[in-house]
Amino acid sequence: MPRSDDTNNKSFFCNKGTFIAAVGAAAIIGFGAASLNHPVSAETSVRALQTGLPMAGFADMVEQVSPAVVSIQVVQQVPAVASGSRPGFPPGHPFERFFREGPEGQGGNEGAPRRGPRPQAQGSGFVISEDGYIVTNHHVVDKGVAVSVVFKDGTEAKAEIVGTDEKTDLALLKIETDEDLPFVSFKETDDLRVGDWVVAVGNPFGLGGTVTSGIVSARGRDIGAGPYDDFIQIDASINQGNSGGPTFDLSGNVVGVNTAIFSPTGGNVGIGFAIPANVAADVIADLRENGRVERGWLGVAIQPVGPEIAETLGLSEDEGALIAQVVPGSPAEAGGLEPGDVIYSIDGAVMETPKDVSKAVAALKAGQTAQFNLWRDGDRQAIDVEIGAYPEERQSAALSVPADDGVLDGLGLALAESPEGVVIRAVKPASQAAEKGLRPGDIIVEVAGEPVEHLLDVRNDIANAKEQDRKSVLLLVRSDAGQRFVALRLQET
Helix, strand or coil: CCEEEECCEEEEECCCCCEEEECCCCCCCCCCCCCCCCCCCCCCCCCCCCCCCCCCCCHHHHHHHHHHEEEEEEEEEEEEEECCCCCCCCCCCCCHHHHCCECCCCECCCCCEEEEEEEEEEEEEEECCCCCEEEECHHHHCCCCEEEEECCCCCEEEEEEEEEECCCCEEEEECCCCCCCCCCCECCCCCCCCCCEEEEEECHHHCCCEEEEEEEEEEEECCCCCCCCCEEEECCCCCCCCCCCEEECCCCCEEEEEEEEEECCCCCCCCEEEEEHHHHHHHHHHHHHHCCCCCEECCEEEEECCHHHHHHHCCCCCCCEEEEEECCCCHHHHHCCCCCCEEEEECCEECCCHHHHHHHHHHCCCCCEEEEEEEECCEEEEEEEECEECCCCCCCCCEECCCCCCCCCCCCEEEEEECCEEEEEEECCCCHHHHCCCCCCCEEEEECCEECCCHHHHHHHHHHHHHCCCCEEEEEEEECCEEEEEEEECCCC
16 A cells, blocks of 8 residues: 655555554644653553453553653654645644644744744654663654653653664664663563453543553454554554554553554544564564664565466465565575475465565574475475575565456457567456456566467467366566566466
């Protein structure tokens, strides 16, 4: 989903008029109050029933953890704007009055241009150590020229950005302090279940110290934010300004970092997303130690194995990740991986989807050797590959390509020869080729595993597939976006 970054407020748009919005930006309107004198440990507990509602509500737990939750105040360099304008917000937006100049807004000199740094947005965060390390979202502090944190009692401190990780939307801050700060701790979330109670504490719309409760609605959500999506879905109310704030279990442990909401309007509708604590803890540990996250890199473009592709490759199940392209000079090329290989396990861990491969490779260290178990040419093989260091300029550990998931009648292709090979000249509307995303200008590289250079090659390979009574034929197609496999049905062509 494309992203829109407007005064630190990212939105991930999807169809049907809905969007997933990062919840880190809020107008600056005020803070709450709390004490900084009592550290909070991961072992902090509250009375709770084995099932059902807590016996005494959430008050005891909230009282213990809330001093460790902070408001994040970000200052950015902004371009010159005329007083009275509303930068970043359309007419009628609920935030526009907070940026209006004059008596109702944030200054005077109506009509005079302004330039320079000023507070743009707020998010949330939480202290994870008594010496002042603070977790928040990357998008909360991205492009900030100055960052400060405000505690519940109004105490304010300047913060240094230790490091950020855009791919998981996490950031680590540090403040200098002469006293031991209250803090909270991450908890392993593998045993977190759908239906478990959770409590969110944060700074929605600048209203610091806001507490909401709900349950875990789902696990392992992919919202299209990046290659490592693995979100916890919660129905505790979170809104803009909650980004970077913690989601707690009933024992006061951090089980998630709030980052986005799903909504048709931009407001809360009971669908929020949090980064699981076990993911966040690993990333934050890397940021604390190195100032950045070190990820392994393989150098392949991969796609799902749909039913048709599984059938053409002789696989009994449509699981794993199909290699569509190997990056020249990559660890994958050096290790002998090839387009057409299906990765079904890495170091014994089953890979059901391309997302599994992306996360598994990213978790490996540069120089580490991993065993890739493959399906190649109708047989299972094992290949050892030395993982490389993740190139900073690349966008994902394993580039993803669209899934092959539609089945329509007929190929629907018109082909021509070109200096680059066999090119798709036209695609019949409403055909299966159109449905599967084939476009004029795409180059057909292989048909049924055989390289093609001429139209006759394509015709012969398709004819051979029909003679073998294959239900579909597998094409390797190259476009500006890279290479991918597409399975097209043959019966009615």
